[in-house]
Structure formats: C-alpha cells, structure tokens
Amino acid sequence: MTTMEQPLVVGTDGSEPSLRAVDWAADEAALRGVPLRVVFASLWERYEGTALATDIGKPSEEVLADDIVAGAAGRARRRHPELKITAEVLAEEPEYALVREGRLASALVVGSRGRSGLAELFLGSVSLSVAAYAECPVIVLRGSHDNRATPGTRGRVVVGVGEDAKDSAAVRFAAEEARRRGVPLEAVRAWRCPAHESTDHPLMAGEPARLHHERAVEALEEALQDLPADVEVQRGTVEGHARRVLVDASHRADLLVVGAKRRDGHFGLQLGRVAHAVLHHSACPVAVVPQKA
Template structure:
C-alpha cells in the first residue's frame, strides 16, 4: 500500500497551467524544482473545450479555437521553463478533459504535481480553487500548491528552512521523508514540529488559580506530561532521520493548524501529510492540510499517507 502511494523521486515533475499569472509563476517554481531534482518537467493544460466548441468554429479554424489557445499556453509555458533552465528536459501536452481528473491521473506517474492559486492578494488569495483542492485531496503523489510570497523560486532559499508537521502517528511518515529530501536538495535545515494540547477538564466549577492555558500546573504537572509525550512522538517520527540534514525539533502548545500556519511565515516550504482512506470517495484532506492549503504564507506540499 505504502509503495503505491509514495512516488519515486526520479519521476517527472508535472505542472498544471491555464494561462493565468499564478500558473506561470508555478511554471517558474516547478522548473527550479525539476532542475534541482534532475528530472524532466511536464507542462499540462487540461480543459473540456470540445464540450463548448461549435462545429463551425472547428471547421473554419481546422482546430477548435480553445485547442489553439491551449496549445499556445502550453508551448509558451514550456519555452518559459526552458529559458529559465536551458538544460532542463521539458515537454508539454494538452488534455481534452476535466482538469481535476487529468491532473490526478498525471499524478500516477509523477514525482510531484505543482499548481498555482487564483490570486496573490486580498480575498483572492484566500480562494484556493476547486481544482487545486480536489487534486491535493486525491492525487497519489505529493501536490505542491504555491501560496504566499514564494518569490517564484526554489533556490536560493529565501527564508532558509523547510517545515514539516508531525501528527499523532509516531511512525516515520511519507511527509517526513519527503520533507527531508526537500531540505537536502535546498541545503537548508528541516524544522520538525509536533503541536500538543492539554485537554481541558470537564467541570462546571471555575478554574483554580493554578490553571494555566487550559492545563493545571500542579498534581504532577500534566502539562509537562503532554509536552513530554509530544517530544517522544517527535523522536519516534525521526528515528530514521538522515545524518546529512540539519534538524530542528520543536514541540509547541496549541492547535496544529495555527502552529503550522505561524511557522509558514518563516519557511520556504510547508509539508503536511494527508491520510488516504482506501475506497473513500469524499474529500480526503484533514483539517490541518485543508487549513494550510487555504492560509499558508508559503508553498504547501500535501503528501499522501496510507491509512
């Protein structure tokens, strides 16, 4: 199961384009990432234009007008990537199908998928878009969605770190392995974060004076116990950590969603896991991944994890 989900690192990188400025920024970022990995870059445009094009247009132009536009977009994006990295092997393809389905299928033979967002500022930046959300939820490979001020580049590092969140499953995860590889390629430290919380006690009585931030600080200091458990989970998740990547361990009290969003302001890439439930057809994103995709201050890599 795990081998079917975690993709090989020598497979091509795929970037989805639609001619918008965000997708062109994604091409720049994907070209850098592909060059860093030493793998080919595949530029894909997917649209069901045949459903909306009339026969007269198709006969008059020799091709449907949307097909002509799609080819212009992909060819332009491929030239852009090639100009950025002349030695990079770049291919482009136009697929007459729904973008969500086409990109998820492309992910079966990709090291990762790279997608842009709708906008850069204001309320537009908060709208992830149904394509990016659906692909991140269902693709069999890591999906990197470019959020925040990513400066159109992978290297040189702007903030100088990759951040990954460790969840409640203590075993080494696909997300942690992916994060190590990304940090190694960039030559930056990996910050590994385990968020923890002390459950509030169910009582109708007012909290005692020593009740701090939801956790009593007496009677054996349960808060410290929860923090120690978080540290143990962190160490277990890192038991196979490679020695050639500098690791910064952090246990932070608070909701994982908020803790990782705060960390994204100081990261070049935020890595989160998403557990895939076999046979489940619904949206397969947890609250942490869903929040990161909508609000992260840096690009987010959603890495599928087996249940």
C-alpha cells in the same frame, strides 16, 4: 518507472498564478534532476486572459490550448535550458487529468488559483481537489514564494509532525527537500492539554500539560529517528491547535510540508482539517504528502 525517471508535473492554464507555478516547478525539477511535464487540461479550447497572450504576442481571443502549453514550456526552457521538458493538452476537466497524471509523477505542482481571478486568500477548487486525491505529493504555490524553488528567502523547510509519527511519508519528503536545498529542516509538533484534564488542585497544577508536552517530544523524536545524518534538524513543540501552529510556522518557511491520510474505499476530500487549513492560509508553498492509513 523508477523515481529518477518520474517527471515533475505542473498544471497550467495560462493565468499569471499558474505561470509562476511553472517557474517554480522548473526550478524544482532541475533541483531533483528529473524531467518536467507541463500539462494544460480544459474542456475549453480558447484562452481568456492577457498574461500569456502578451508573452507570446497574440491577441487573447486567438490564443488556443496549444499556445498555452507551448508558451509555458518555452518559459520553463528559458529558465533551465538543460531541463528535459514535455508538454501536452488534455481535453478534460483539470482535476481529473492532474490526479491521473500524478500516478506516474514524482510530484505535482499547481498554483493556488487559476483564471477565476479570486484573491489569493481563496484556494482554487482545482488545487484543493488535486491535493485531496492525488497519489503523489502535491505542492500548492501559496504565499510570496517569489517564483523560485531555490534559493529560498527564509532558508528552511518546515514539516508538521502528526499523530502517526512513525514512518511518516511527510517527514521523509520534507527531509529530502531540505537536503536538496541545503537548508535546515524544522520539525514542529503541536500539542494541547484538553480542558477536562485541567485541575485547580495545587499539587496537580501543570501536571497534565507536562505529560502532553512530554508525549509531543517523544512523538517528534520517533518521527525523526531515521533521517539521513546530513540533514540539519531543528525541533519544536508548541502548545496550541496544529492548524494555527503550522500557519504561524509558514511565515518563516520556504516550504511547509504536511501529511494527508489516504483511506482505501473512502470517498470525499481526503485531506484532514490541518492540511485543509494550511492550504487556505499558509504564507508559503505547501506540500501535501499522501500517507496510507
């Protein structure tokens, strides 16, 4: 299956956050020119809630799994009538179903939380698990994205450039997203001068910090050297913890892109501290792009 044939997959459970994710995913699929696949995965047959029930005109206790996917697909179709849309109910735990769906997807889109009703400050366990294990990019709809993938309100895509700057899958993904939207790509590299390298000697004052800053600039240039010429790139090196720097940058972005190393044979969440932090605290949608270690 070629990249152009790979669908964009969105997970829904009928909750309001997941329906906003369907809206966003429909925009993104139309932007990419790929089919949209709407998936509802659950071991529960019945829906518990009012948002979707009201939309399809049924009492909540009468809404079944098929209604959820049909309602979500219909919502996407009304938004983009030209879009090729498929929908399916999967009777299994959503984490496993969505990770498996990601094997044949161009990307996965999920809401930040589902039917638990927790405040958006907290990331749902399904979203976190999918972002940690999926083999394709996962976009988690955090922040005030206004249900739209494009045009964005802030007009930029931000990517965090990590330690392995060369041949970064996250940078390539971010550049393509910026190109599709016709907005600048802001590449950010955080750097810190470890405390044990500081010195009070007047002839050495500032020297360790200067060296770390220069290395950050070099890493940034290495990461960006092969990007398409039609992508406008803005560069930024910022002193501080990468987690704080990227969360701050999310306030001026429509999409924040970070990488996550995937190690063969490694068990447990494969996210890293930076990706984990921005998934919990970003002010905009976050794309987690897997990178083979």
